[in-house]
Amino acid sequence: xxxxxxxTRADTGALSSPGATPLSPIIRLASLCKTYRNAEVEVxxxxxxxxxxxxxxxxxxxxSSGSGKSTLxxxxxxxxxxxxxxxxxxxxxxxxxxxxxxxxxxxxxxxFVFQSFNLLxxxxxxxxxxxxxxxxxxxxSLETQRSRAREVLNKVGLAGRENHWPNQLSxxxxxxxxxxxxxxxxxxxxxxxxxxxxxxxxxxxxxxxLFQALxxxxxxxxxxxxxxxxxxYCKRVIMMRDGRVLSDTMNVERRSAEDEIAALDDAEGxxxxxx
Amino acid sequence: MRFLIESIxxxxxxxxxxxxxxxxxxxxxxLLTSLGIIIGVSSVIAMVAVxxxxxxxxxxxxxxxxxNLLTVSAGNRRTGGINSGLGSASVLTVQxxxxxxxxxxxxxxxxxxxSTTAQVIGNGNNWSTSIVGESADYLQIRDWPLSSGVMxxxxxxxxxxxxxxxxxKTAEQLFGPLDPIGETVRVKNIPFIIIGxxxxxxxxxxxxDQDDRLIIPxxxxxxxxxxxxxxxxxxxxxxNQERMEFAQQQITALLRQxxxxxxxxxxxxxxxxxxxxxxxxxxxxxxxxxxxxxxxxMSLVVGxxxxxxxxxxxxxxxxxxxxIRIAIGxxxxxxxxxxxxxxxxxxxxxxxxxxxxxxAAGHLVSHxxxxxxxxxxxxxxxxxxxxxxxxxxxxxxxxxxxANLNPIDALRYE
Numbered sequence: 001x002x003x004x005x006x007x008t009r010a011d012t013g014a015l016s017s018p019g020a021t022p023l024s025p026i027i028r029l030a031s032l033c034k035t036y037r038n039a040e041v042e043v044x045x046x047x048x049x050x051x052x053x054x055x056x057x058x059x060x061x062x063x064s065s066g067s068g069k070s071t072l073x074x075x076x077x078x079x080x081x082x083x084x085x086x087x088x089x090x091x092x093x094x095x096x097x098x099x100x101x102x103x104x105x106x107x108x109x110x111x112f113v114f115q116s117f118n119l120l121x122x123x124x125x126x127x128x129x130x131x132x133x134x135x136x137x138x139x140x141s142l143e144t145q146r147s148r149a150r151e152v153l154n155k156v157g158l159a160g161r162e163n164h165w166p167n168q169l170s171x172x173x174x175x176x177x178x179x180x181x182x183x184x185x186x187x188x189x190x191x192x193x194x195x196x197x198x199x200x201x202x203x204x205x206x207x208x209x210l211f212q213a214l215x216x217x218x219x220x221x222x223x224x225x226x227x228x229x230x231x232x233y234c235k236r237v238i239m240m241r242d243g244r245v246l247s248d249t250m251n252v253e254r255r256s257a258e259d260e261i262a263a264l265d266d267a268e269g270x271x272x273x274x275x
Numbered sequence: 276m277r278f279l280i281e282s283i284x285x286x287x288x289x290x291x292x293x294x295x296x297x298x299x300x301x302x303x304x305x306l307l308t309s310l311g312i313i314i315g316v317s318s319v320i321a322m323v324a325v326x327x328x329x330x331x332x333x334x335x336x337x338x339x340x341x342x343n344l345l346t347v348s349a350g351n352r353r354t355g356g357i358n359s360g361l362g363s364a365s366v367l368t369v370q371x372x373x374x375x376x377x378x379x380x381x382x383x384x385x386x387x388x389x390s391t392t393a394q395v396i397g398n399g400n401n402w403s404t405s406i407v408g409e410s411a412d413y414l415q416i417r418d419w420p421l422s423s424g425v426m427x428x429x430x431x432x433x434x435x436x437x438x439x440x441x442x443x444k445t446a447e448q449l450f451g452p453l454d455p456i457g458e459t460v461r462v463k464n465i466p467f468i469i470i471g472x473x474x475x476x477x478x479x480x481x482x483x484d485q486d487d488r489l490i491i492p493x494x495x496x497x498x499x500x501x502x503x504x505x506x507x508x509x510x511x512x513x514x515n516q517e518r519m520e521f522a523q524q525q526i527t528a529l530l531r532q533x534x535x536x537x538x539x540x541x542x543x544x545x546x547x548x549x550x551x552x553x554x555x556x557x558x559x560x561x562x563x564x565x566x567x568x569x570x571x572x573m574s575l576v577v578g579x580x581x582x583x584x585x586x587x588x589x590x591x592x593x594x595x596x597x598x599i600r601i602a603i604g605x606x607x608x609x610x611x612x613x614x615x616x617x618x619x620x621x622x623x624x625x626x627x628x629x630x631x632x633x634x635a636a637g638h639l640v641s642h643x644x645x646x647x648x649x650x651x652x653x654x655x656x657x658x659x660x661x662x663x664x665x666x667x668x669x670x671x672x673x674x675x676x677x678a679n680l681n682p683i684d685a686l687r688y689e
Contacts, residue, residue, distance in 0.1 A: 074683050077602070079602060079682050079683050079686075080683060099607065100606055100607070103601065103604050103605065103606045103607075104604065104606075105604075106602060106603065106604045107603060107604020107605075108604070112602050112603065114686070118595065118598075118599045118686065120596055120599070121300070122300040123296070123300065127296065131599075131600070131603060132603040132604055134289055134293060134605075135600070135603065135604040135605045135606070135609055136604070138281065139281050139285050139286065139289070181603070185604075
């Protein structure tokens with residue numbers, strides 16, 4: 001169970017974006033390694049990972065702690081650079097880019113969603129969502145920033161909450177603000193690190209529903225999780241262990257968050273009636 | 276062009292907006308951080324204002340002596356052993372005064388001076404005041420206009436006329452609100468007609484009230500009141516400031532010759548040079564002002580260290596925030612400038628409040644101490660500039676620390 005044969009990967013890509021001809025993948029990892037050196041001890045966090053992810057895909061990266069999934073995520077997020085091997089993001093080799101160019105790339109092509117939401121405290125939802133646009137080149141006018149932030153907040157279902165501070169919002173709502181922030185610069189790739197880790201099960205399903213809807217509208221998502229149930233909402237599941245890809249499979253019985261929410265609402269409605 | 280405007284104006288403006296929002300989130304802390312600068316700047320402003328005010332007051336008193344004035348006094352405070360004091364020695368004569376104006380070309384006017392204290396009676400009231408005998412040129416020498424009436428003339432001096440100029444305070448004591456011109460006052464039973472009223476002059480160099488006096492021709496004073504033959508002093512006006520030192524030397528030589536002093540004998544008179552006094556007083560008060568400013572600048576430095584301290588705490592506390600900003604695409608430069616602007620805003624706002632409080636404190640002190648506070652625009656500009664520099668200087672290290680954070684560690688920071 002090593003890395004998958006090349007044709008399987010190509011198939012996955014083709015399957016994940018039905019109707020589109022996959023010319024080149026959004027993400028292409030080739031023999032990627034990351035080695036940390038801690039006081040004479042070498043830690044091989046990621047060993048020889050090769051991977052293609054195509055536009056429109058929805059990938060879950062799974063693995064226990066120490067499997068290298070977080071390191072891989074950091075490299076995918078251009079927060080870290082590989083020791084050897086190459087990482088191409090939208091046909092650009094990012095392994096050799098400067099810190100400055102990486103920042104621009106993160107700003108323009110990537111959106112981040114974190115487990116602990118990572119919103120600025122004492123700052124309204126609107127201003128939190130505007131944040132990435134502050135750092136955009138060329139400059140975006142304040143009015144455009146405001147209208148775009150409103151639009152995205154509306155899209156994630158937070159219309160009317162624009163002026164709430166994070167501590168006035170529920171966990172699910174905070175995560176929606178974070179997702180809006182990740183989307184506001186129209187990234188090519190959404191990276192989510194355990195996005196449901198701090199949420200209760202129903203809210204988790206709601207957030208996965210949002211991800212599924214966004215994915216259906218064409219946004220590529222790569223998500224790290226250690227919960228099988230959550231991975232079940234994705235199209236493709238990559239298992240990692242000891243820095244290597246253990247398996248890379250299509251999700252045959254994919255769960256639909258929308259249906260499950262509807263079912264939950266029905267069940268709740270029935271209980272209400274019987275009372 | 277567009278790029279230039281964007282990178283020079285718009286981008287910094289946006290970064291400032293981010294910094295201001297960050298400060299707005301911690302209003303109380305921002306205020307407390309600025310407090311050091313507020314206190315520093317306000318004390319510098321207040322100290323310099325009061326110092327300048329005091330200097331201006333002293334300079335005003337020196338200037339009120341008159342224009343380019345040398346005062347030749349009888350006696351010499353520098354004589355060892357027994358010192359009978361200025362003006363008391365019987366050495367200066369009217370002939371000495373005449374010789375000075377006749378033989379020293381730089382001297383344009385003189386006024387021999389005698390004085391005594393006596394009871395003045397007028398309008399049924401009586402008042403003890405100083406009676407000063409002067410020449411007709413006295414008011415011009417002292418640059419001291421009349422508020423009403425006329426000065427006595429050279430003829431009045433020649434004939435020892437019984438006319439008097441009255442100070443405002445004396446006039447008020449004797450005549451109250453009435454116009455004293457044309458009235459008669461009696462001194463030692465001699466009647467004087469008041470022909471002029473002095474304008475207000477305030478306290479003189481020695482602190483005595485110059486508005487409480489009666490000025491009469493020196494001839495009248497000598498012949499009719501005191502019976503003395505010697506002068507207390509001679510007021511000498513020199514043509515201009517540059518010639519004052521030379522004129523002083525010439526007068527010294529002339530009087531030594533007239534008094535037949537041997538080279539080994541010291542002067543039996545002394546000459547007070549108004550310019551020298553002014554220079555000395557100015558240099559002393561400038562030194563004091565500088566000293567006060569230096570002491571209060573120490574608190575500015577302490578304030579700067581306070582800002583650095585809080586900014587360092589702030590960087591540590593906001594490590595996650597910095598991590599988020601870097602993750603979503605902020606450049607190191609953006610973070611550096613954000614924190615630099617935060618620190619500078621704190622110090623400049625502190626400077627602004629400090630100026631306001633300093634001006635108010637200056638006026639309060641001046642109200643209590645009775646010295647006018649002069650707030651110079653230079654000291655405001657300087658305090659402002661220094662507080663800006665402090666913000667940049669003490670904000671740079673924390674800002675660089677923030678800008679160099681590793682985003683992965685920063686995002687994981689608890």
